[in-house]
Amino acid sequence: MVKEQFRETDVAKKISHICFGMKSAEQMxxxxHIQVVSKNLYSQDTKHTPLAYGVLDHRMGTSEKDRPCLTCGKNLADCLGHYGYLDLELPCFHVGYFKATIGILQMICKTCSRIMLTKEEKLQFMDYLKRPNLAYLQKRGLKKKISDKCRKRTVCLNCSAFNGPVKKCGLLKIIHEKYKTTKKVVDAFVSDFLQSFDIAIEHNKLVEPLLTRAQENLNPLVVLNLFRRISEEDIPLLLMNPEAGKPADLIITRLLVPPLCIRPSVVSDLKSGTNEDDLTMKLTEIxxxxxxxxxxxxxxxKTQxxxxxxxxxxxxxxxxxxxxLSGIPLNMAPKKWTRGFVQRLKGKQGRFRGNLSGKRVDFSGRTxxxxxxxxxxxxxxxxxxxAKILTYPERVNKANLELMRKLVRNGPDVHPGANFIQNRHTQIKRFLKYGxxxxxxxxxxxxxxxxxxLIDGDIVLFNRQPSLHKLSIMAHIVRWVFFHTENY
Structure with missing residues (x-):
């Protein structure tokens, strides 16, 4: 197909800004379009039809040429796909936001969810945040300042609860060392807690060294309840935009099931079965x-x-x-390596570098x-x-009819010749090597x-490797193709 000339739109519009955020469970x-509940992929009939409310339900689009989408009725080429969702029985930490989750927990009280700042400090930081055009590095520095002030304070100003350091412990686990103090003067709250174990220490001396390491496990359910109780006025102080996402959205309670067209099922040889995509299999496991x-x-x-x-x-x-992920215990490690969403996007073969920035296109070559x-x-x-492989699609007219006939007679092996011919009415493309x-x-x-x-006088676009800079593309005239062989 001949490439059309680029034309700008009549309406002039300017993108003001792009905002990345998190989807809440309600937005998901x-x-x-549907809630996915079934772990089975296909019904047990002979037709091998996808199960309703399963991961391969055709209401989420289609991955087969002969089956239309059941939501919009379009075929594989036209249907963009539709999302589904599945609810998790228990909330989970988001691996991408895990660091951010710990960062917020270090800044809030682990009892009442209020930010660990005085009223004066809150006003001071809010005034600074309201300044227009704050640079990214300034915001980052401000977040560090707020975090440092919050971590130094051990007693909540709102509910007087004692707070210790929050740390990552193992794979996707967070602990709160509530009774750990670095001060020489032990707080009354901590001393009362330690005295309550006096009788236990008399009977078992092994308890005494463990008391200083008393920890509170912050599982996703506890963290979700804490984040839900964070007040609206405190969210900007956590350097978060309430319109783009709230702290509670950092914890997964609901997963979006992507459309079928991005995780197609490949029918194996002799129609003996199908090879499912990694994402589909991972969703069935969940x-x-x-x-x-x-x-x-x-x-x-049992709770265990x-x-x-x-x-x-x-x-x-x-x-x-x-x-x-690194640090997965051996008993939980997956047997087969799969590709997650991050792997689909990052790296040289990912979506951005592999498919968007650099693409394999027609009518191009390198030497x-x-x-x-x-x-x-x-x-x-x-x-x-x-020159024989890189072709130029030329429309036949009165002026070039005889030349085109000569080129067609020469065929694909003799230069200058032609590789394909496409009929104006039927749009059928014929290969000239045969017939x-x-x-x-x-x-x-x-x-x-x-x-x-390609023949002498054609104009081609040339670019030198590494072809990362669009401005280095220049138009050149083709000359000296096989030392001017006269086959016209």
């Missing part, structure tokens, strides 16, 4: 673990068993987002270059091998499209 529900936790809670299983299931669910949600004193400054010599070229040349009509070889 509104965006999605739904399966959800069902296990629900069953254990209903039957009153539910906690193990919860840890495993958390790990699967983390691997779904980023599959290159080694060398200087030639016989060429003009606006000319470039193209090797005959490249009667003499007959095809006689049947050539005005309006047909001939994909001919």
């Amino acid at each position: 529900r509104q965006q999605a 739904i399966f673990l959800n069902d296990v936790i629900k069953k254990h809670r209903m039957t009153g299983a 068993m539910i906690m193990e299931d919860w840890d495993f669910l958390q790990l699967q949600c983390a691997l779904y987002i980023n599959s290159e 080694v270059i060398s200087p030639d004193p016989n060429l003009r400054i606006d000319e470039v010599a193209v090797p005959v091998h490249v 009667n070229r003499e007959k095809i040349a006689q049947e050539l009509r005005i309006g047909d499209l001939v994909e001919r070889h």
